[in-house]
Amino acid sequence: MSEQQISAWLATQQDAMVAMLRSLVDIDSGSYNKPGIDAVGAVIRAFLEQQGITVETVPRSRHGDCLRALVPAGGASAAAGSGTNAGRNIVLMGHRDTVFPDGEAARRPFTIRDGIAYGPGVADMKAGLVMNCFILAAFHKFGGAPAPLVGLFTGDEEIGSPEGRAVIEAEARRARVVFNSEPGRVSGNVVTGRKxxxxxxxxxxxxxxxxxxxxxxxxxxxxxxxxxxxxxxxxxxxxxxxxxxxxxxxxxxxxxxxxxxxxxxxxxxxxxxxxxxxxxxxxxxxxxxxxxxxxxxxxxxxxxxLPLTQSPAAKALFELYVDSAAATGFKTAGEFTGGCADSGFTAAVGAPTLCAVGPVGGQAHSPEEFLHVDSLVPRAQACARAIIGLERAGL
The missing domain is CATH 3.30.70.360 (Alpha-Beta Plaits)
Known part of the structure; x- marks a missing residue:
């Protein structure tokens, strides 16, 4: 029942997702702009707290603070606890910093043309942050998560996470699985390997x-x-x-x-x-x-x-996501990329990790960066289905 409720509710949230995305994109948040990154965090915190979700701040001195949102487990599946890592947290991860200089948000504010959104960081990865927020809100409203959900929002990924890495690794060590909401590839694929x-x-x-x-x-x-x-x-x-x-x-x-x-x-x-x-x-x-x-x-x-490599458990997580995407109405496959991400840190400490489950976009780090607006809801629904299906997949 929760899966149907969550999917149906997310289907009504595209306008709200776009409104939140506009707010995030129109804030300068380059990796060295701590006030800007924390301002993005304030928007995220306000949304989550309005949903009744607890948000903890992990202060960082030079770059953006880390935010940790928690949604307790709920529903019958939470009591089953038969998966390999049953009881551990399910982590939805994303970074709030971008590569763009101060003033870029004013020069290129969030815009939508023919169903395509543009603006600094619109795909990499502010859309993924929005998606994670709405998934957390959905599970908070309707239950059904087989374990506690953690939304981890960091602030310095684009420069190698010098302050965020320790927080990420600590969270990953107690994680059941990790979904990193970097942008889905232009092909529609997720990422199963990185350099x-x-x-x-x-x-x-x-x-x-x-x-x-x-x-x-x-x-x-x-x-x-x-x-x-x-x-x-x-x-x-x-x-x-x-x-x-x-x-x-x-x-x-x-x-x-x-x-x-x-x-x-x-x-x-x-x-x-x-x-x-x-x-x-x-x-x-x-x-x-x-x-x-x-x-x-x-x-x-x-x-x-660190490189993202696929363990047997990560392969099972990928296969679960492929099935969840199909049930949502789109096809996806795994893809290797030369780009780096925080998912390498989580995989390295043993957490089954899947990367690029965020909304679909491309041309990251350039003035042509774009996002397919109509991918916001389906990608959120597929990730939610995968979370609900963890027990079935033995994860």
């Missing part, structure tokens, strides 16, 4: 000198950077899913000065967890080597994502 990633910065020190009158006295940090970039990029191995990208560089004092300093930022992606340590050792060796005599450099790791 791991490490984000690093290196700084090179050279020696300044006048580039005309005293050229030979200088030691160019920019030349050293150029040679390091070539060596780092040479570690890319597409056949093994390994990519290295120095995506940001800076340096120098003036055009007529031999550069006394330079900096670069490295994005490392990999598939096999066993490759990470070897690659980091190779990168450290490149940073330690002076291609231009007299330079010196240091490397700093700024953030890290």
């Amino acid at each position: 791991g990633g490490v984000f690093m910065a290196f700084r090179i020190i050279g020696k300044a000198a006048h580039s005309g009158g005293n050229f030979t006295a200088g030691i160019s940090a920019i030349e050293e950077l150029a040679r390091k970039v070539q060596a780092i990029h040479a570690l890319t191995d597409l056949d093994r899913g390994i990519t290295l990208n120095v995506g940001l560089v800076s340096g120098g004092q003036s055009v007529n000065t031999v550069a006394p300093w330079a900096e670069g930022q490295i994005d490392l992606r990999y598939v096999d967890p066993a490759d990470k340590d070897d690659l980091l050792a190779r990168i450290n060796a490149i940073i330690a080597q002076s291609f231009v005599p007299g330079t010196r450099a240091e490397l700093t790791i700024r953030g890290e994502f």
